[in-house]
Amino acid sequence: MxxxxxxxxxxxxxxxxxxxxxxxKAEALVVTDISQxxxxxxxxxxxxxxxxxxxxxxxxxxxxDAERKARNAPDMAKLSKFAKQLSELAMPDVKGExxxxxxxxxxxxxxxxxxxx
Numbered sequence: 001m002x003x004x005x006x007x008x009x010x011x012x013x014x015x016x017x018x019x020x021x022x023x024x025k026a027e028a029l030v031v032t033d034i035s036q037x038x039x040x041x042x043x044x045x046x047x048x049x050x051x052x053x054x055x056x057x058x059x060x061x062x063x064x065d066a067e068r069k070a071r072n073a074p075d076m077a078k079l080s081k082f083a084k085q086l087s088e089l090a091m092p093d094v095k096g097e098x099x100x101x102x103x104x105x106x107x108x109x110x111x112x113x114x115x116x117x
Contacts, residue, residue, distance in 0.1 A: 015057060022050040083117040086110050 029043050089110065091103050 011061070015054065018050075018053065018057075022046065079117045083114045086114055 025046055026043065029039050029046070087110070091107060094100055094103055
């Protein structure tokens with residue numbers, strides 16, 4: 001799976017949504033006096049809960065990514081071998097201009113496939 005900016009952004013959308021939700025809750029709590037101990041306690045608990053949830057979610061995500069990477073390791077080895085075989089592929093020696101263009105285009109496409117792999 002390609003690691004593009006969009007892919008990475010999509011993976012973190014749930015975290016951004018949760019952060020927005022907690023920011024709204026935190027902004028709703030207003031402490032203007034030292035005697036507002038209940039509000040201060042709520043704010044501390046909300047912050048601790050938010051941090052705990054974020055840590056748990058990040059750990060779960062890291063574990064899932066590691067498991068996925070481990071599951072895909074044999075396939076990645078096969079794909080790497082295939083990419084190497086493609087890069088070593090010998091092109092025919094052609095004389096005609098059209099045939100040379102085809103060989104050139106095939107080489108370009110092979111390089112794109114290797115890069116994709």
